[in-house]
Amino acid sequence: MKRHVDTIIIHCSATPEGKRLEPAALVKMHRKRGFNGCGYHFYIRRTGEICDMRPVERIGAHCKGHNEGSIGICYEGGLDIKGNPKDTRTAEQKKALKYLIMTLKKEFPIKEIAGHRDFSPDLNGNGTVEPEEWIKECPCFDVKAEGY
Incomplete structure (x- = not known):
């Protein structure tokens, strides 16, 4: 069964430059927070690899109050070496993000693409x-x- 999705919400993993966050570690972090697996649907590694983390048929757990009709995409990074917010996306991540969004737009009637921070009150x-x-x-x- 296909659920209604019209929003894509972009996240970062809050991983400092020079550090890696493996997909399995991301799942573990989310399970510790009480989620039933990773809350994001997709995870984009620094290499540009797109990892399927949660079936899009399942409601995500990535943006409180906005999970029902959205798909969550997270990229590895988002912090500088000192732990301050920074756009650390690699060229490969930017390319993968564009490709993924383009693909999702063909499958779902996407009306809004925004960052997690854009859903603040x-x-x-x-x-x-x-x-x-x-x-x-x-x-970031x-x-x-x-x-997009």
């Missing part, structure tokens, strides 16, 4: 989630500005 009620309202920086780049 609009605290001042002006209709826009500004940087000072972000709960977290994830995915402006998804909408990239024009």
